[in-house]
Amino acid sequence: MDSSVFFGVATIAYILAMVAYIAYLAFRGGMVGVAATTVTIIGFVSQTIGFGLRWKEFSAIGGMGLLRSVPLTNLYESLVFFVWCIILGYLIIEWIYKTRSFGAFVTPIAGITLAFISIGGVSAEIQPLVPALQSNWLLAHVTMSFIAYAAFAISFATALMYLAVNTEDRRSFPYIFWTATIGLFAGALVAMSIDFITLKIAARSSQAFIQNYLFKATFRSEYAAVTAASFASLGGFVFLAWRYGDALRKLILSFSVTPDMLEDITYRLIAIGFPIFTIGGLIFGAVWADQAWGKYWSWDPKETWSLIIWFVYAFYLHARQMRGWRGNKIAVLAVIGFAVTMFTYLGVNLLLSGLHSYGGA
Amino acid sequence: MDKTDTGKNSIIDRIWSFFASVKLAVIVFSCISLTSIVGTIIEQQAASENNIKLLAKIFGISSAHTVYGVLDYLGFTDMFNSWWFIALLFLFAMNLVICSIERLPVTWKLVRQPQKPLGAEGFGAGSPGREVVIKANAENAGNKAVEALKKIGFKGEVVKSEGLVQVLAEKGRYSRLGVYVTHLSILLILIGAVIGLKYGVGGSLKLLEGTSSSTARANNGKDFPLGFELRCDDFEVSFYPESERPKDYKSILTVIENGREVLTQEIGVNNPLTYKGVTFYQSTYGFFPNREALFKFSVMPMNSPREDVSLKFEGSFKVPGTNMSVKVADFSPALAVNSKGDLFTFAESMINPAVFVEISEGGKVKSRQWILKNYSDTWRTPAGVIEFKDLWGAQYTGLQVRKDPGVWIVYLGCLVMAIGLYIAFFMSHARIWIRVKEEKDKTRLTIAASINKNRIAFDHRLDRLAAELEKTKS
Ligand code: HEM
Numbered sequence: 001m002d003s004s005v006f007f008g009v010a011t012i013a014y015i016l017a018m019v020a021y022i023a024y025l026a027f028r029g030g031m032v033g034v035a036a037t038t039v040t041i042i043g044f045v046s047q048t049i050g051f052g053l054r055w056k057e058f059s060a061i062g063g064m065g066l067l068r069s070v071p072l073t074n075l076y077e078s079l080v081f082f083v084w085c086i087i088l089g090y091l092i093i094e095w096i097y098k099t100r101s102f103g104a105f106v107t108p109i110a111g112i113t114l115a116f117i118s119i120g121g122v123s124a125e126i127q128p129l130v131p132a133l134q135s136n137w138l139l140a141h142v143t144m145s146f147i148a149y150a151a152f153a154i155s156f157a158t159a160l161m162y163l164a165v166n167t168e169d170r171r172s173f174p175y176i177f178w179t180a181t182i183g184l185f186a187g188a189l190v191a192m193s194i195d196f197i198t199l200k201i202a203a204r205s206s207q208a209f210i211q212n213y214l215f216k217a218t219f220r221s222e223y224a225a226v227t228a229a230s231f232a233s234l235g236g237f238v239f240l241a242w243r244y245g246d247a248l249r250k251l252i253l254s255f256s257v258t259p260d261m262l263e264d265i266t267y268r269l270i271a272i273g274f275p276i277f278t279i280g281g282l283i284f285g286a287v288w289a290d291q292a293w294g295k296y297w298s299w300d301p302k303e304t305w306s307l308i309i310w311f312v313y314a315f316y317l318h319a320r321q322m323r324g325w326r327g328n329k330i331a332v333l334a335v336i337g338f339a340v341t342m343f344t345y346l347g348v349n350l351l352l353s354g355l356h357s358y359g360g361a
Numbered sequence: 362m363d364k365t366d367t368g369k370n371s372i373i374d375r376i377w378s379f380f381a382s383v384k385l386a387v388i389v390f391s392c393i394s395l396t397s398i399v400g401t402i403i404e405q406q407a408a409s410e411n412n413i414k415l416l417a418k419i420f421g422i423s424s425a426h427t428v429y430g431v432l433d434y435l436g437f438t439d440m441f442n443s444w445w446f447i448a449l450l451f452l453f454a455m456n457l458v459i460c461s462i463e464r465l466p467v468t469w470k471l472v473r474q475p476q477k478p479l480g481a482e483g484f485g486a487g488s489p490g491r492e493v494v495i496k497a498n499a500e501n502a503g504n505k506a507v508e509a510l511k512k513i514g515f516k517g518e519v520v521k522s523e524g525l526v527q528v529l530a531e532k533g534r535y536s537r538l539g540v541y542v543t544h545l546s547i548l549l550i551l552i553g554a555v556i557g558l559k560y561g562v563g564g565s566l567k568l569l570e571g572t573s574s575s576t577a578r579a580n581n582g583k584d585f586p587l588g589f590e591l592r593c594d595d596f597e598v599s600f601y602p603e604s605e606r607p608k609d610y611k612s613i614l615t616v617i618e619n620g621r622e623v624l625t626q627e628i629g630v631n632n633p634l635t636y637k638g639v640t641f642y643q644s645t646y647g648f649f650p651n652r653e654a655l656f657k658f659s660v661m662p663m664n665s666p667r668e669d670v671s672l673k674f675e676g677s678f679k680v681p682g683t684n685m686s687v688k689v690a691d692f693s694p695a696l697a698v699n700s701k702g703d704l705f706t707f708a709e710s711m712i713n714p715a716v717f718v719e720i721s722e723g724g725k726v727k728s729r730q731w732i733l734k735n736y737s738d739t740w741r742t743p744a745g746v747i748e749f750k751d752l753w754g755a756q757y758t759g760l761q762v763r764k765d766p767g768v769w770i771v772y773l774g775c776l777v778m779a780i781g782l783y784i785a786f787f788m789s790h791a792r793i794w795i796r797v798k799e800e801k802d803k804t805r806l807t808i809a810a811s812i813n814k815n816r817i818a819f820d821h822r823l824d825r826l827a828a829e830l831e832k833t834k835s
Contacts, residue, residue: 096817135631271814275782283775291631294563294642294761296771297554299441301401308394315390322383348401 003057006050007080007114013043014087014111021103025255033100037091040107044087051084072142081143083110085150093154093265101255105157137288144280149341151273152313155266156338159331162262164249166328170242174328179245181335183238190237191218191230214346263327266334267320274313281306305344312337380459389453396449400440403432412438454551461544468537476531478520479794484807491808491823493830499526499797502804506795509829513822515793526797533791537813539784546781549774556767563765566641568593569649569757573617577762585762587639590617594625596758598646600712610646612758638764645759648694648710654755656689656716662745671753680744684723687744691717692752696733704731711756716749718742789814793826806830 020036090106163178218230290296319325417425436443506528510517515530564585566577573592579585598610611629665682677688695708696715796807
């Protein structure tokens with residue numbers, strides 16, 4: 001059996017788990033909850049096996065040895081790994097906090113992402129690596145960065161939920177902030193899904209995808225009308241989120257999560273993500289650059305933005321630890337942290353390299 | 362701190378509290394982040410047209426030149442080397458150091474102080490389930506508590522004072538220093554970077570196969586004396602099948618000092634050579650056709666032993682055991698066939714090296730053919746098997762050269778940072794007190810505990826401790 005079978009099983013399992021978690025919220029049944037967790041774990045194990053098999057396939061085709069063949073070179077693979085990290089993070093949270101409330105949130109993201117990937121054209125195409133990328137440091141650098149991104153992503157979700165349950169006044173800054181964030185985020189996700197379906201490009205390297213295809217079907221369309229309509233829809237998303245934020249708040253409150261718990265999860269995820277990002281993202285990245293190009297730090301846009309991520313999260317930790325910031329202020333910082341992370345991942349390639357000729361290898 | 366208690370408010374005190382303030386940290390963090398964002402939008406150290414074109418998109422053509430002039434004056438076109446950015450980093454470092462020094466004494470005292478018995482109020486709000494009554498005298502109960510602590514990985518100690526008995530256990534007291542280790546590491550990295558900027562040199566060097574050099578070209582255009590001589594013995598590049606994507610490239614380099622060869626090493630991308638503080642990185646390569654380059658063949662005539670020959674362009678050799686001679690008449694670094702069946706050279710690098718030979722017998726040309734390095738079926742000729750092994754002396758290796766005496770401090774700083782972060786985030790200071798109170802023929806054990814992070818995991822451990830004590834009841 002090859003890896004795609006296991007990924008298929010995982011996709012179905014996550015979608016079943018989504019149904020079970022929603023049923024669990026509706027009926028609060030103990031057995032339903034156990035079933036939801038079991039199905040999620042089955043999906044996770046299957047995905048893990050799939051990942052391992054793909055790693056082996058990759059190393060067999062590429063012939064570069066096991067360590068240099070981590071299947072994390074294109075968009076398809078990095079999304080799969082991202083989903084894997086998020087499910088792992090979720091299962092740990094479920095275990096530590098003894099709550100299944102987030103399941104209905106997380107499993108749809110996982111299932112839908114995997115489903116989109118397969119619609120967008122699952123490909124086993126192996127892209128050979130240029131010599132600079134053939135390094136063991138790269139393995140450590142990429143995997144650890146992704147684990148940190150996943151931790152930041154979940155902390156982003158919990159920080160938004162915190163803001164949602166904590167604000168009622170439609171005119172207050174935190175309310176506008178969290179609803180606008182949700183609106184923008186949902187809009188971007190929908191636009192990306194449209195890219196996937198219309199352009200079938202999941203097998204590209206993530207850099208090539210971001211530079212050449214991302215938002216090509218919407219915001220960056222060749223047709224001015226499509227572009228205008230896309231931005232108008234984005235505005236619509238933001239307005240809807242703002243208008244019906246209340247309903248979302250009630251929904252989240254019905255999950256029986258407390259603000260304290262949300263704030264605690266947000267902090268702990270950042271406290272795990274920050275050191276992993278520092279060591280894997282910044283330090284290993286610098287060591288690798290030093291080995292490959294003889295320069296451990298060259299202030300290129302990607303590096304500089306990574307440093308900004310680092311400063312934002314360092315700010316978060318110090319504000320919380322030293323100044324005792326709690327509540328909305330600190331949750332806003334956590335949201336900004338992930339927004340900067342997303343910009344580093346997508347925006348640097350999309351916008352900055354469009355401005356001048358960065359990128360390449 | 363006691364500095365203000367002395368009543369003196371000297372200049373030094375004021376400077377000190379300026380640097381120790383958290384507000385400064387917030388301002389410096391924001392300034393570094395915001396200016397860095399500008400630095401990623403404006404292309405750094407680039408030709409001015411690039412940025413003017415970019416600014417024209419944002420501000421319109423008419424004001425682009427003015428805006429560029431202002432940004433250039435302010436140093437934004439090379440901002441990571443500008444005096445004010447360096448000054449920001451310096452402020453950041455000072456802030457970090459003085460903030461840490463300010464707080465270190467308090468933490469240090471805490472770290473030096475061994476755990477003390479807890480007052481009665483500490484056990485007041487003892488949570489349910491954290492109290493166990495066992496049938497034993499105080500002495501035995503204390504020992505049992507030490508046993509139970511051992512099971513959860515703590516080393517307990519029975520302390521008697523003023524008639525009260527408590528079992529104390531503590532772990533990770535020194536983890537409170539993790540923050541300082543982390544801060545120190547940032548300082549180390551900055552110091553290493555400054556040393557590198559001040560005393561380091563970067564440059565590049567191109568070496569044709571077979572040639573050597575004792576100077577590289579520094580990035581500022583000046584000569585960069587290496588202090589020894591470096592020779593390129595060989596360069597090889599391999600490509601992915603059916604593509605122009607390089608798979609791997611490597612050079613064999615020899616270091617020559619005072620006329621003596623002291624070291625020969627193969628280097629590749631991600632695998633540099635360091636000698637006497639100078640590091641050579643494989644960065645590029647190129648093809649430089651010239652008449653001194655040598656074609657290397659391995660000749661296997663029908664009934665003579667194998668023989669290696671090398672010759673220059675348009676040179677010829679006699680095949681042993683025959684009266685045939687082979688002449689090199691043409692060469693292509695990347696031979697290909699187009700759709701019409703014509704041969705052509707499709708690239709400038711040695712992707713598919715091929716040599717065109719003329720084989721003559723008794724002065725008359727008998728046959729002509731292409732011999733391709735990568736295809737062994739083209740080696741068969743009327744004069745026997747002639748393998749084309751290499752064209753040596755026609756490729757050059759492009760090396761990045763760097764001398765950076767600060768890099769070890771940067772690496773040390775990175776290591777210290779990893780350790781510091783591990784301590785700061787994954788270790789915690791946990792303390793447990795068990796009060797031992799004899800009541801008639803029983804003893805009441807009450808647990809109190811504190812930890813500075815990771816509450817939940819610690820709570821599970823305390824539950825296990827209570828369960829262990831519960832077991833000793835019988
Ligand atoms: C980006 C650079 C910095 C990094 C990576 C860093 C790292 C850390 C870490 C990991 C902690 C422990 C936090 C925790 O346990 O949650 C910490 C605490 C602390 N940091 Fe920083 N720091 C940085 C900059 C600064 C600066 C500029 C100052 C000076 C104002 C500062 C002052 C402090 C103080 C006073 C604490 C102690 C908090 C406590 O006692 O628990 N840090 N830092």
